Amino acid sequence: MQSSEYPRLFLLIFPAAIIFIAFFAVPMARLAVVGTTGEEGYAAYLSMATTPRHFESMVATVLLSFGVTITALIISTIAGLFLVRNSFFGRETLISMLTFPLAFPGVVIGFMVILLAGRQGLVGTITNALSGDKLVFAYSMAGLFIGYLYFSIPRVILTIMAAAEKLDTSLEEAAQSLGASPWRVVCDVILPALKPGLIASGAICFATSMGAFGTAFTLATNIDVLPMTIYTEFTLNANIAGAASLSIILGLVTWVALFVARSLSGSSVAASA
Amino acid sequence: MNSNTTSITLSSCAKTFNDGTRALDPVNLKVEGGETLVLLGPSGCGKTTLLRIIAGLEMPDFGGRVKFNDEDVTESLVENRNVGMVFQSYALFPNMTVAKNIAYGLRVRKMAAADVNARVNEMLDMMHISELRNRRIDQLSGGQCQRVALARAIAVRPRVLLLDEPLTALDALLRDRLRVEIDTLLRSLAITSIYVTHDQSEAMALGDRIVVMSKGRIAQIGTPRDIYHRPTNEFVADFIGTVNRLPANLLAGLPKEHGAEVLFRPEDAEIVGVEDAHFVGRVNSSFFLGDRTRLILDGGGETPIVIESTLRESVEVGEEIPIRIRSDGFMSLDAGAGKS
Numbered sequence: 090m091q092s093s094e095y096p097r098l099f100l101l102i103f104p105a106a107i108i109f110i111a112f113f114a115v116p117m118a119r120l121a122v123v124g125t126t127g128e129e130g131y132a133a134y135l136s137m138a139t140t141p142r143h144f145e146s147m148v149a150t151v152l153l154s155f156g157v158t159i160t161a162l163i164i165s166t167i168a169g170l171f172l173v174r175n176s177f178f179g180r181e182t183l184i185s186m187l188t189f190p191l192a193f194p195g196v197v198i199g200f201m202v203i204l205l206a207g208r209q210g211l212v213g214t215i216t217n218a219l220s221g222d223k224l225v226f227a228y229s230m231a232g233l234f235i236g237y238l239y240f241s242i243p244r245v246i247l248t249i250m251a252a253a254e255k256l257d258t259s260l261e262e263a264a265q266s267l268g269a270s271p272w273r274v275v276c277d278v279i280l281p282a283l284k285p286g287l288i289a290s291g292a293i294c295f296a297t298s299m300g301a302f303g304t305a306f307t308l309a310t311n312i313d314v315l316p317m318t319i320y321t322e323f324t325l326n327a328n329i330a331g332a333a334s335l336s337i338i339l340g341l342v343t344w345v346a347l348f349v350a351r352s353l354s355g356s357s358v359a360a361s362a
Numbered sequence: 363m364n365s366n367t368t369s370i371t372l373s374s375c376a377k378t379f380n381d382g383t384r385a386l387d388p389v390n391l392k393v394e395g396g397e398t399l400v401l402l403g404p405s406g407c408g409k410t411t412l413l414r415i416i417a418g419l420e421m422p423d424f425g426g427r428v429k430f431n432d433e434d435v436t437e438s439l440v441e442n443r444n445v446g447m448v449f450q451s452y453a454l455f456p457n458m459t460v461a462k463n464i465a466y467g468l469r470v471r472k473m474a475a476a477d478v479n480a481r482v483n484e485m486l487d488m489m490h491i492s493e494l495r496n497r498r499i500d501q502l503s504g505g506q507c508q509r510v511a512l513a514r515a516i517a518v519r520p521r522v523l524l525l526d527e528p529l530t531a532l533d534a535l536l537r538d539r540l541r542v543e544i545d546t547l548l549r550s551l552a553i554t555s556i557y558v559t560h561d562q563s564e565a566m567a568l569g570d571r572i573v574v575m576s577k578g579r580i581a582q583i584g585t586p587r588d589i590y591h592r593p594t595n596e597f598v599a600d601f602i603g604t605v606n607r608l609p610a611n612l613l614a615g616l617p618k619e620h621g622a623e624v625l626f627r628p629e630d631a632e633i634v635g636v637e638d639a640h641f642v643g644r645v646n647s648s649f650f651l652g653d654r655t656r657l658i659l660d661g662g663g664e665t666p667i668v669i670e671s672t673l674r675e676s677v678e679v680g681e682e683i684p685i686r687i688r689s690d691g692f693m694s695l696d697a698g699a700g701k702s
Contacts, residue, residue: 262419263453263511265440267467267518277466281457 117340120333127330134334143335146313149230151342153314154298157234158291161241165290166283168242169249184250191243195236195303202236202308203227228308236304241297245290252286288354292347299343315339367395368430368521368554370416375426377411385411387578388426395431396552400569402559404601408578409558410526416556417524418443430521443522446515450527452507454499460510461486461495467518485513488547505536512544516551523548523555529564541567562602566590574598591627595695604628605693608663613640621694628656630691631669639684643667648677659683 125131136143172184190198206212206227216224226232256279264274280287302316309317315335323332374388386408393399401409414420416428418440428436435443447453454463464485468478486492489509494502502510508528515523528544529537545568548555559565565572566586574581574589574597582589582598593599608624610616616624636642643659646666654670657677661667669685677683 257451257453259449259451259453260455262417262440263447263449263514264455264466265419266417266443266445266447266524267514268441268444268470269466270441270470273470278455281455 124334133330146315146318150315154295157237157298158295161245161294165245165249169246170253173253187243190240196307198236199304199307202232232308237298241294248286248290252283369395371429373427375422397570398548398555400557400565400572402565403575407575409575413558444520446520446523448511448515448525448528450530452511456499460497464514464517485517489513504532523553525557604668606667612662625693626687626691628668628670630688632686634686636684638686642684645681
């Protein structure tokens, strides 16, 4: 690169740099500083270790997000492959309906989970009629899991379908002709080809679940996921420093998780979250 | 390598796709063990569909049967048929190295690691690609890819080798070189092979027999010489090589048996003295090709006459040249159809 090009490159990167600084770097730095302004000072960042409630909510959030990601990937891969490979009546309508939940705010999704599995919900009514016991799980981790899955699947499935459309079917036929069973074709050909899409959409799914708030807020009577904990610290306890430090930690943990996932799965794909 | 080869028998194999298009009319075909059979035809003629039915990638319509020797494999899935396949797009696994690609079918068969390794080495040697052993697929050229694909297909010692336009994606020079290699390979393996192509020179060079296909039907089956010199119908005559047509009444001194139209190949026409000529053609254009000269003549018929001559002198446009057709150069569609 010619050194004379530097001024021009600087000009080109300037708008992006302003946005990065104004809307990312500065608020983050401020948040990180605010985190230290409480009574405990820098120790606020150790609250994961010192406050069991924070630690538990972090573990719960990570496990929930991980579970949602894995489940969403499995369901979406199967469904996405099916939708790409089969033509049937109403296929186009079904695909366009899949994107429907993308527009819903978390509150609406929480509301739908309540309609499904709440005290007056569909599942409760049916189980009540069948066994006399009302099955209610909307206000628990299970409800949150269903809600998160609901809004994760569309995001994942669209990415998977885009990747699945580009699959070279002759690769599968080659594997078959060499004696590979359908299951081996999936493991040796289809999944490796879908891997970039799976990693990218899985990363988005994980990050979104880590930070989702609306659904948790609607359902959370006795669930403690980290965004809820931050909210509680911030509004009810007026512990601004605690909320800020938890936010930074939430961001860091998510980032580290995605980084690990990316390195474990080979270097070729960036976790584009 | 294969003393007991596999013959393939197809009986009334037709294929209609789900949307109702008829890709293949009922076909009966017997491929002898160890034979190289070429399916030749323009795109959409059903040749690939026929290959896929043999492979087990497509089911023939109800009533069609596929047999390998005496064994009915119609219902058996592709993974159980033990066929080797080579694709136009190479279809190498991008997430595996060259050696792993070749070993794939062996690993699927749960062969012991040492044996797999030995077989892979043997294949690499045979295809002259030992130095590519640990390369990734995206580091290979097209010709190297197809060598790996061939090695992978024959590593499992398949009963039948199926090649679907394996050279079409390669450039001309490479295509010729690899064609020779494939030919040598198929002969040394003596494995029953079906080779699909739309390229007639490939078909001529490789096939023990050629099946010319058109619009889902078999137009003619025969040795390359049969197909070229004794086409049984218009389609085959026109599709393979160049055919000249002249009404018989424009020609003088014809042999006794001839139809209303005389058909002959460009290379069967000779420039002679006027007294020996069958007809005289006026030169419309002349192309010097180095080893020969191609002349386009107006012979008085509806279509121009193409002849090829090794004449050293240049021929001028407008010149009138007397032409004689070699006595064995007369082609007759009806006679061929009636006899064979």
